[in-house]
Amino acid sequence: MNHSTGDIRAVEVCNLTKIYGSGNTEVVAMKDVSFDVAKGEVMALLGPSGAGKSTLLTAIGLINPPTSGRIFIGGQPVMDSDRALVNLAAFRRKHLGFVFQKANLIAFLSAVQNVQIALEINDVAPRAARKRAMELLDYLGVADRAKNLPDALSGGQQQRVAVARALANQPSLILADEPTAALDSGRGRQVMELFRKVARERGSAVIVVTHDHRSLDVFDRTYEMEDGRLGAASIGHSA
């Protein structure tokens, strides 16, 4: 395994395979994928649609168990094939952050409440959660929209709130699935740079699935996926 930044592996996957269906309808979405990501490292997963990127990301995110293979997060084994070795919900709560193409903010909560709820779910007291949520929104430059509902925010602002939510519990791993697909190139780059900033300053590992080749210089490493297989790593230009 190639560790580009730091010594501790934030995530390590070994021989991950995901097969949907069986018999004539069997589809191999991911085949023998192995890699690791260090703390503070930002990694990109590239590849055409149907290459298996999202399958890999959701497997690491513990919401779509692999058919075979093992997943370690923070050095702890969490999945062995489709068998969970930890309480998945509790593990996600404490160690993982998610950002998607759509911000997926909870529609009936304001921007600050969307971040606050992530903290309260992790047993942070409401007042402290509110304070921390405001700090995160401020860090991401959307504090002035804290009381707005998602409908009243632009796509970029929504995505920043989603990033703030993903950061709320200081996860060791942030998983982002095409987070800039709905944004223009300028705002897309801002979000990518935000991930790098977060990784550098907070020590989280970040895995980003993207089609956007214009921001590849932001990443420490990029992998190309095709037909469910992971290609060789390319070292980025940002280090």
Add this chain to the structure above:
Amino acid sequence: MNLAAQDIRQNIGRFVLTALGIGLLLMLVLGMGGIYHGLSFEATQLVDQIGADFWAVQKDTRGPFAEISRLPANLKFRLLAVPGVQSAHSFVSHTVQREVQGKPLRMFVQGLDWPDDRGGWLRLVAGRPLAQGHYEMIADKIIGLDLGDKILLGKDIYTVVGLTGGMVSSSGDGMAFFSARDAMDVQFDVSGETARLERAARRARTASQDVGRLQPELLERVGGPSSTLPALAAPLVSAILVNVAPGADLNTVVATVSAWPDVTVHTHESQRQLLLHGNVDRARRQLGLFRVILVVVSTIIMALIIYTLTLDKTHDIAMLKLMGARHRVIAGLILQQALLLGALGYGIACYIGQWLFPLFPRRVMIATTDLWVLAGIVLAISVLASLLGIAQAMRVEPNKVLS
């Protein structure tokens, strides 16, 4: 942070409209209970207000409220002679329907034993009890008459001198109180032609018999008014109401009268039970059953509403699960919303019912226990209804966020 409250705050219009619908449904449940109690109250209120210790009625009948009961009016003097009896009053009861100013006028006529009973025991809302033995009446407001109104019943005109409120029969007809004599006149009134035909028939019957042929004067007598014929009995009354003297043993008096071969005795309590389990029993059971059905329907509707609200939040629930929310957070969101919906619906039901029920044509009696029972029912159906939504929410997978 209370997710249920936040969701409601952002969708307050829809929530209030939904609660209004549930509230109206719950008001029906409450109203059915009120009608049920009202029916029982109306069925027994006359018996309760008259306060007689026992009713003497025609042998082997169940009294004037259940079937026709006819007794000679002079029975009351026999009853007064029984040791321990303090008072005995004739009671006449029947329903009449007339047309006054083009509108049907239906009333449950009660005859009071003038002059001993002038209706002083009635709870009048206006006017006074009867002050003379003829041509005065006390009417319930529901009949639609006012003080001073004059109506023609039979061949006489009666003036309304008193008004009661809520005195109705078990079938919902307003009560009208007359002297027993007037009540019988109203009951047995016949047209002039009918009287003439009856007299002619009487004459013909008499003429065809020995007594008529041998006593020609008798033919003239039988052609006169029936009240002048000693051979014809006086009009019959429906029952005799009896009160025993203070210190007298009711059971002993009842046993004495019950032994008479021409009378059946019903005590106050047995009369009440006859009314409750006879006249209105089926209606009460029907209302009770309908109430149960309404509760079931309310539960189903509420469950569907909660289920739909949960479906609307599927994506948000998936996101919460992805963030690692515990089941109790998500179940709490749904349960709290169901309870809030139920509580608001309950409040609306009570508030609207309070204004609406008095406008109903029949009495709707809401007791405090009814409100507690409904609160319990609402709590139960809120919890039951939320189970469907919670079951749906538990099935939502976190990866639904991606779809």
